Amino acid sequence: MKLKVLAAALVAVAPSTAVFASEPIQPIRPAQEINLAQAELGKKLYFDPRLSKSGFISCNSCHNLSMGGSDNLRTSIGHNWQEGPINSPTVLNSSLSVAQFWDGRAADLKEQAGGPIANPGEMAFTHTLATSVLESIPGYVNEFKLVYGEDGIDIDKVTEAIAEFEKTLVTPNSRFDKWLLGDQNALSADEVAGYELFKNSGCVACHNGAAAGGTTFQKMGLVEPYQTDNPAEGRYAVTGKDADRFSFKVPTLRNVELTYPYFHDGAAWSLEEAVNTMGRIQLGKNFTPEENAQIVAFLKSMTGDQPSFAMPILPPSAANTPQPQPFD
Amino acid sequence: MKLKVLAAALVAVAPSTAVFASEPIQPIRPAQEINLAQAELGKKLYFDPRLSKSGFISCNSCHNLSMGGSDNLRTSIGHNWQEGPINSPTVLNSSLSVAQFWDGRAADLKEQAGGPIANPGEMAFTHTLATSVLESIPGYVNEFKLVYGEDGIDIDKVTEAIAEFEKTLVTPNSRFDKWLLGDQNALSADEVAGYELFKNSGCVACHNGAAAGGTTFQKMGLVEPYQTDNPAEGRYAVTGKDADRFSFKVPTLRNVELTYPYFHDGAAWSLEEAVNTMGRIQLGKNFTPEENAQIVAFLKSMTGDQPSFAMPILPPSAANTPQPQPFD
Ligand code: HEC
Ligand code: HEC
Ligand code: HEC
Ligand code: HEC
Ligand SMILES: [Ca+2]
Numbered sequence: 001m002k003l004k005v006l007a008a009a010l011v012a013v014a015p016s017t018a019v020f021a022s023e024p025i026q027p028i029r030p031a032q033e034i035n036l037a038q039a040e041l042g043k044k045l046y047f048d049p050r051l052s053k054s055g056f057i058s059c060n061s062c063h064n065l066s067m068g069g070s071d072n073l074r075t076s077i078g079h080n081w082q083e084g085p086i087n088s089p090t091v092l093n094s095s096l097s098v099a100q101f102w103d104g105r106a107a108d109l110k111e112q113a114g115g116p117i118a119n120p121g122e123m124a125f126t127h128t129l130a131t132s133v134l135e136s137i138p139g140y141v142n143e144f145k146l147v148y149g150e151d152g153i154d155i156d157k158v159t160e161a162i163a164e165f166e167k168t169l170v171t172p173n174s175r176f177d178k179w180l181l182g183d184q185n186a187l188s189a190d191e192v193a194g195y196e197l198f199k200n201s202g203c204v205a206c207h208n209g210a211a212a213g214g215t216t217f218q219k220m221g222l223v224e225p226y227q228t229d230n231p232a233e234g235r236y237a238v239t240g241k242d243a244d245r246f247s248f249k250v251p252t253l254r255n256v257e258l259t260y261p262y263f264h265d266g267a268a269w270s271l272e273e274a275v276n277t278m279g280r281i282q283l284g285k286n287f288t289p290e291e292n293a294q295i296v297a298f299l300k301s302m303t304g305d306q307p308s309f310a311m312p313i314l315p316p317s318a319a320n321t322p323q324p325q326p327f328d
Numbered sequence: 329m330k331l332k333v334l335a336a337a338l339v340a341v342a343p344s345t346a347v348f349a350s351e352p353i354q355p356i357r358p359a360q361e362i363n364l365a366q367a368e369l370g371k372k373l374y375f376d377p378r379l380s381k382s383g384f385i386s387c388n389s390c391h392n393l394s395m396g397g398s399d400n401l402r403t404s405i406g407h408n409w410q411e412g413p414i415n416s417p418t419v420l421n422s423s424l425s426v427a428q429f430w431d432g433r434a435a436d437l438k439e440q441a442g443g444p445i446a447n448p449g450e451m452a453f454t455h456t457l458a459t460s461v462l463e464s465i466p467g468y469v470n471e472f473k474l475v476y477g478e479d480g481i482d483i484d485k486v487t488e489a490i491a492e493f494e495k496t497l498v499t500p501n502s503r504f505d506k507w508l509l510g511d512q513n514a515l516s517a518d519e520v521a522g523y524e525l526f527k528n529s530g531c532v533a534c535h536n537g538a539a540a541g542g543t544t545f546q547k548m549g550l551v552e553p554y555q556t557d558n559p560a561e562g563r564y565a566v567t568g569k570d571a572d573r574f575s576f577k578v579p580t581l582r583n584v585e586l587t588y589p590y591f592h593d594g595a596a597w598s599l600e601e602a603v604n605t606m607g608r609i610q611l612g613k614n615f616t617p618e619e620n621a622q623i624v625a626f627l628k629s630m631t632g633d634q635p636s637f638a639m640p641i642l643p644p645s646a647a648n649t650p651q652p653q654p655f656d
């Protein structure tokens with residue numbers, strides 16, 4: 001069932017001497033080795049609000065693929081309009097991360113996907129109820145059988161399919177990537193200057209790799225404490241180590257133009273503000289307005305091709321499908 | 329800017345003597361004379377939660393095009409998780425209706441589209457705030473200018489574009505339509521029998537025209553009163569005439585397989601139940617289980633081609649875009 005998806009022409013023809021070989025940020029590669037049947041099933045599940053207790057909230061509610069894979073809210077709205085604890089990170093390129101969630105408490109996308117379904121503040125369902133809903137829907141029963149070659153639906157298959165779909169959500173082909181691959185005209189002089197500042201100031205110490213982030217956990221407020229009302233303690237919640245207090249997974253800066261508001265508390269609504277804050281509290285640097293504008297221009301050049309696919313059509317429920325319970 | 333979209337081959341080649349000429353239900357024709365640029369803009373607006381106060385609810389939240397154009401809830405969930413007053417009707421084929429809403433209080437789709445944005449129980453915004461959000465988004469400013477040939481965004485243009493998009497949401501090519509157009513093999517014997525029952529029992533007195541509904545307002549409970557806790561009074565709310573009390577727009581039965589639960593109060597979760605109720609309270613008829621099954625089979629043959637398009641990518645907000653207010 002595994003299918004080799006050919007790397008896009010651009011990547012394929014890049015000579016081994018391409019600019020990026022020596023750069024701290026690498027071009028994003030198109031999705032590779034996708035199990036297409038699994039991913040198609042996962043796409044349906046990703047958009048299906050019947051995985052939630054209310055029948056109203058799907059993965060796409062909080063990671064809206066029309067809006068850069070997040071919800072553009074300070075913190076999310078969950079079941080019963082509960083105010084979420086933390087900013088919703090983008091699912092775009094999240095397959096490139098070393099771990100999932102701000103504190104890295106899930107090792108990979110498959111492990112992650114089980115979380116929100118059963119989280120009382122998000123989809124407020126249980127794995128058992130979610131799978132029994134799916135098992136009552138003839139269209140899903142057939143599709144799971146086709147994809148997995150056997151009868152039966154369980155949370156393991158559900159999260160595996162969703163994760164496979166999420167692996168397709170990479171965003172290659174940004175102007176910055178074209179530049180990395182050798183197209184000198186892909187960036188303006190200001191954007192190149194911004195990238196130089198980004199490297200020389202030390203941003204790349206944390207924001208590196210293909211996703212320009214997602215490779216390590218780092219203290220938020222290395223040089224100067226970060227002021228926030230948000231009680232999240234970051235990586236400490238996972239390791240229990242004092243040194244990890246207020247350490248968060250470095251977010252990807254791919255498509256960062258689309259993933260406002262910024263930081264785990266969603267406090268910064270503009271890139272200008274986020275860049276200034278980073279300079280100050282992570283590096284002890286105060287950028288001039290011109291420098292700030294150049295870095296912002298560079299960051300915006302990392303907006304890549306957004307996922308483009310036909311909206312999935314979901315198989316209808318049957319008479320015996322458990323009814324959604326939005327109001328109790 | 330108007331563009332003639334050619335009728336699909338099937339319709340084009342149908343001889344004037346096609347079966348349907350004498351039938352009470354006509355085949356659905358593909359969308360005609362669509363202003364494509366307007367419809368593309370309207371599609372974005374339809375999917376854009378920034379038309380709501382919370383930044384979380386879009387038209388597609390309650391008229392989900394992955395799920396037959398409704399939300400499959402008894403009554404809708406609106407701003408702040410408010411419980412809606414009435415079942416959300418499908419937007420599929422709604423352009424074919426004589427008027428919009430269960431009580432017909434909006435004359436057409438354009439008039440209708442202004443309603444939910446400013447409805448405190450739905451999107452809870454105002455037209456002024458919604459347009460000021462759009463005016464702050466460079467991508468929209470450009471696209472409105474392109475589409476309308478002039479600067480400026482107002483609610484008139486917003487609702488016109490949404491309505492133009494909704495005109496594309498027709499669902500031709502159901503098996504029943506193929507049968508109407510002369511393909512004898514498109515329906516099973518049971519489905520044809522169901523259609524005969526549907527005609528001979530009198531269902532077509534109300535459910536007729538291309539949408540198999542949407543042509544008139546009719547009393548709910550003509551022969552026997554309909555029992556419900558839902559306080560909606562139907563057409564009476566518009567005309568003030570006693571005779572219109574509990575009269576509702578006859579819903580389309582196109583794609584009715586997908587638009588559960590049924591009736592204005594969303595009380596019936598299965599087509600079996602809805603058909604039995606209709607027979608009893610509208611016609612004084614008790615169908616045998618076999619008859620019921622045949623009518624249901626016929627109704628399911630009216631599921632047409634669902635809208636198929638690439639999920640729109642929305643233009644990002646700018647630093648001066650008013651922030652969503654989900655929690656106050
Ligand atoms: C109610 C809002 C909400 C829903 C629904 C939701 N998420 Fe999330 N998601 C979040 C928030 C908030 C976080 C961050 C939580 C944290 O880090 O503690 C998150 C984190 C993630 C991450 C980790 C990304 C990263 O970079 O660390 C992934 C992947 C993800 N969600 C995918 C999904 C999938 C798949 C579903 C559906 C099965 C889903 N989400 C449903 C709000 C939501
Ligand atoms: C010492 C590590 C480190 C350095 C150096 C660093 N960052 Fe960050 N960056 C982080 C972490 C960790 C976060 C997430 C913090 C949080 O939300 O609590 C972050 C968040 C961001 C964000 C917000 C992303 C989002 O989606 O919320 C931007 C933008 C950003 N950094 C840009 C920069 C720039 C520009 C520089 C250089 C001036 C820089 N960073 C330097 C670790 C670092
Ligand atoms: C919170 C849920 C919700 C939202 C958001 C919502 N609707 Fe509706 N919609 C409904 C309900 C409920 C009705 C029926 C109301 C009535 O008839 O009194 C309805 C009725 C309609 C109808 C009439 C269909 C018919 O057959 O009569 C159309 C068309 C429609 N909505 C389109 C839209 C558009 C366009 C938007 C966004 C601008 C939108 N809706 C937003 C719930 C919603
Ligand atoms: C006298 C008019 C009339 C007749 C006759 C009639 N209907 Fe209806 N039908 C309506 C009205 C009005 C509604 C919506 C009532 C409501 O929701 O309050 C409706 C609703 C329905 C629904 C639910 C649709 C939805 O989306 O909620 C179905 C299914 C249905 N009718 C099928 C039938 C069948 C089958 C027959 C024949 C046995 C029939 N109807 C006869 C007027 C009629
Ligand atoms: Ca964010």
Ligand SMILES: [Ca+2]
Pocket residue numbers: 398415416417587588589590591594
């Ligand atoms: Ca319904």
